[in-house]
Amino acid sequence: MNKLFLILDNLLGIREQLNLDKIENIIMDSRKVQKGDLFFAINNGNKYINEVLEKGASIVVADNYLGDDKRVFKVLNTVEFMQKFAKEYREALGLKVIAITGSNGKTTTKDMIYSVLSRKYITKKTEGNYNNHIGLPFTILQLKEKDEIVVLEMGMSGFGEIDLLSSIAKPDIGVITNIGDSHLEFLKTRENVFKAKTELLNYVSSENTYIIGDDQYLKNVVGNKIGFSRENNFVIEDFIDSNDGMSFKVENSEYTLNLNGKHNALNAGIAIAIGKRFDLTSEEIKEGLKNLHLTPMRFQKIEKENLIYINDAYNASPISMEYSLNTFDKLYNNMKKIVVLGDMLELGEKEIEFHREIIEKALSIKCDKIYLYGERMKKAYDLLEKNDKIRCFNNKENIVKLIANEIEKIAVLLKGSRGMKLEEIIK
Structure with a gap:
């Protein structure tokens, strides 16, 4: 028996109750459960206990279960139990x-x-x-x-x-x-x-x-x-x-x-x-x-026909926006360049000021057009003098159409918070 199973047995007494000696996999997503797996019922996961039992889960750890299946081990808080389990396993x-x-x-x-x-x-x-x-x-x-x-x-x-x-x-x-x-x-x-x-x-x-x-x-x-x-x-x-x-x-x-x-x-x-x-x-x-393989959407280069997308749209903050703009400033200066900026989220009471500063930063780099997407970007832009390089959008479809109408080869930087999903412009 491996250490993982022994620690779980020590915490729950699974061998005595179920006559098991191993766990196939540990799963949180009920859709992925297979025979022999341990399923952690977290939050809404409690609704799917019967479903995962039918799929053949050998153990379920849950904090909201009213049934009597002996494979279900009820704990006070599933997340806290998983944290304790992981802590002991790490130490082993x-x-x-x-x-x-x-x-x-x-x-x-x-x-x-x-x-x-x-x-x-x-x-x-x-x-x-x-x-x-x-x-x-x-x-x-x-x-x-x-x-x-x-x-x-x-x-x-x-x-x-x-x-x-x-x-x-x-x-x-x-x-x-x-x-x-x-x-x-x-x-x-x-x-x-x-x-x-x-x-x-x-x-x-x-x-x-x-x-x-x-x-x-x-x-x-x-x-x-x-x-x-x-x-x-x-x-x-x-x-x-x-x-x-x-x-x-x-x-x-x-x-x-x-x-x-x-x-x-x-x-x-x-x-x-x-x-x-x-x-x-x-x-x-x-x-x-x-041989580096990066998680997608971190200054990821994607080439499509006459387009080079720089997909840096996994997340955004004032510092990461500035990093991206400074880098884009020095690249692809032999072709037309478009910057697409989406809202930055979770910035608190000074959020519009931060957005205004980023728009001003975008105006200072080498690029031909700046497309802004999101209500925060729009509010920040309204505080600035109007500039022909900048356009504001309330939907991504119009940005896609404008980019698609470009005839010459162009480079497009996409940067915004995760909730803005700017990568959809590529798709």
Whole structure:
């Protein structure tokens, strides 16, 4: 019997009640349940208990069940039970845990670290957006005893959330990418974002902390600092950006990526530093970065006929908007360029001011047209002097039509918060 089963048996007594000795898979989505699986009934999942039992689930953990099927184990709170289960399982595993948080760049940095470390170790990572109080423990419970490293992304919107995730994951290595304006609707100030993100530092030593040293809030944190400034432990030098990607040097070794932007060089710098921490050679790290597969919609290049889309529409904040615009400014200047900007969400009482500043930033870069989508962008634009380069839209279909009518080859940047779904313009 594996450790996962033994821990669950210790918590629930499943062997005595069901005469089982293994679990096939751990599932939260009732549609994916197969014979032998353990199903966590979370929130609305309680409605599908009978359905998953009919599919052959061997165990169901639920907090709202009135039936008498002995395969259903009722707990006070399913999510809290899963967190406890994951915490004990993590402690029983012999692997290393790398935890990543920050306002921007978490997912890209996670993908880069994973790609680098996978050259030498059996490595797993957070999939999709499973980075909260449910997704993180669920990810831990998917691990196998043979796994050597897991790279976990930690998201948050308020105080105490990173602390909770860290208490479950017990990280060996901590990464903080930057401190920005995300979640100001809840946290109000960047100082509070800094306090919330750095809850991670209570769980890792300074020698196992990796941060962007160029960030004004992180530069005074004790740890391994990565950045362009000479004061950093890992200095990024000779940075070159082009339509084909970027190159730069760290400790006299040159690295190339099929990506753009100084912000992505910083993310890669973290992956390089952690690769060295785990005794990878520069050649192994280069190979990992060369074979990088990013989660979609992170400055993703998509070519269609006479169009080049830069799909950076997974999410947006003032800092990530600025990163994207600065990068787009230096690319594709041999063709017509269009910037499509959607609303940024969860920015609090200063949201219109933030949107106005981003529109002004867009006006300062090399582009031919700026299309704005969303009520916040429209309100911000109304505060500015009218400009022929800018048009506002209340539906994406009209943006699609205008782009489709372009005759010459064009490059289109899409950037907005997840709720704006700007990627639909491509489809």
